[in-house]
Amino acid sequence: MPLPYFQFRDFPVGLEAQVQQAVQEAVAGKQYVLGPQVQAFEQEFASYLGAETAIGVGNGYDALVIALKGLGIGAGDEVVLPVHTFIATVNAVLQVGARPVLAEPNKYTYNLTAEMAAPHITPKTKAILAVHLYGQVCQMEELQQLAQTQSIKLLEDAAQAHGAKYKGRFAGSIGDAAAFSFYPTKNLGALGDAGAVVSSDAYVSAFAARYRNYGESRKYNSELVGVNSRLDELQAAVLRVKLRHLDALNLERQRLAQVYFQELQNTGDLILPHMAPDCAHVYHIFNIRTQHRDALQAWLQAQGIGTAIHYPVPVHLQPAYTFLGHKAGDFPVAEELARTSLSLPLFPGLTEAEQQRVVEAVKAFFRQ
Numbered sequence: 294m295p296l297p298y299f300q301f302r303d304f305p306v307g308l309e310a311q312v313q314q315a316v317q318e319a320v321a322g323k324q325y326v327l328g329p330q331v332q333a334f335e336q337e338f339a340s341y342l343g344a345e346t347a348i349g350v351g352n353g354y355d356a357l358v359i360a361l362k363g364l365g366i367g368a369g370d371e372v373v374l375p376v377h378t379f380i381a382t383v384n385a386v387l388q389v390g391a392r393p394v395l396a397e398p399n400k401y402t403y404n405l406t407a408e409m410a411a412p413h414i415t416p417k418t419k420a421i422l423a424v425h426l427y428g429q430v431c432q433m434e435e436l437q438q439l440a441q442t443q444s445i446k447l448l449e450d451a452a453q454a455h456g457a458k459y460k461g462r463f464a465g466s467i468g469d470a471a472a473f474s475f476y477p478t479k480n481l482g483a484l485g486d487a488g489a490v491v492s493s494d495a496y497v498s499a500f501a502a503r504y505r506n507y508g509e510s511r512k513y514n515s516e517l518v519g520v521n522s523r524l525d526e527l528q529a530a531v532l533r534v535k536l537r538h539l540d541a542l543n544l545e546r547q548r549l550a551q552v553y554f555q556e557l558q559n560t561g562d563l564i565l566p567h568m569a570p571d572c573a574h575v576y577h578i579f580n581i582r583t584q585h586r587d588a589l590q591a592w593l594q595a596q597g598i599g600t601a602i603h604y605p606v607p608v609h610l611q612p613a614y615t616f617l618g619h620k621a622g623d624f625p626v627a628e629e630l631a632r633t634s635l636s637l638p639l640f641p642g643l644t645e646a647e648q649q650r651v652v653e654a655v656k657a658f659f660r661q
């Protein structure tokens with residue numbers, strides 16, 4: 294029986310039925326765009342996070358773009374961000390006309406830190422874009438201090454960190470603004486594309502609420518030149534159901550992660566995820582590292598066990614981004630991560646027998 298890297302399961306049991314029920318009700322509501330479901334979800338998500346507002350948008354990429362614009366970032370500005378991230382983070386900066394300035398991640402947490410960001414700050418820098426990679430929040434206090442002393446903005450890419458905490462605060466509620474993606478496989482996922490801009494800055498929220506809907510403050514009154522990046526009612530209805538289970542889903546991810554930690558410690562040259570201080574990790578991705586990554590991935594594949602690599606080619610070595618002017622060797626930490634990282638199956642509903650199969654196969658690989 295093949296075990297995929299990721300699969301949607303009915304966890305907690307009954308969730309699928311609740312989602313179907315919510316979809317049916319939203320269909321029956323006959324109001325499909327920017328209706329009561331979206332409004333309710335926005336309120337519930339903001340209140341869950343402890344932020345002032347959440348504005349539903351079309352996807353995580355748009356959330357990043359709209360948050361950047363709302364923070365006043367545009368042509369001629371520089372934004373410091375980690376080179377080890379999903380490509381959307383970089384694209385969003387380019388989309389608003391700013392220059393992405395890439396920084397190495399910390400070699401233990403794989404996240405951007407104030408120490409790594411500071412040397413890249415110039416008079417043109419307008420923001421730091423911190424990505425809470427794999428479900429672990431960046432060390433935000435130091436980043437906030439840096440942003441404050443430099444009078445620049447701090448934006449969170451929280452697309453992998455729904456429900457993750459740092460010093461008791463939720464990812465997405467700490468910086469000047471945050472972008473969330475609700476892509477189906479994220480910890481809080483819709484049944485299609487969806488995203489949100491979260492902020493406690495009234496200007497950012499007001500901007501996002503207009504910009505996502507052609508700049509309208511009222512019907513046919515455009516206060517600014519906006520786009521169409523609306524969250525639709527069906528997705529909002531689904532997200533409302535799943536938000537109620539987010540803590541339970543994350544607890545299950547944390548439990549599964551603990552099993553991997555226990556079973557895989559001291560196995561070959563494996564490096565397991567590093568717990569940063571003051572962080573509650575939500576394991577969007579369970580990343581392990583080994584010098585024998587490709588062989589281990591092939592070994593697992595031969596036994597029907599799916600894995601993934603986040604991310605195989607760092608941003609600065611992607612063909613589309615050569616214009617940024619980097620070359621191999623410029624970011625040794627990110628390049629080492631790309632060469633050695635492997636993500637193991639970890640999703641709510643993964644059974645004990647399935648996880649044991651993964652554990653045994655990994656151990657057997659290192660016993661050869």
Ligand SMILES: *Cc1c(COP(=O)(O)O)cnc(C)c1O
Pocket residue numbers: 352353354355378379381382424450452453474475476486487488
């Ligand atoms: C998923 C993701 C995004 C983009 O979200 P989409 O909804 O797919 O546009 C942005 N940043 C990170 C770190 C992500 O993981």
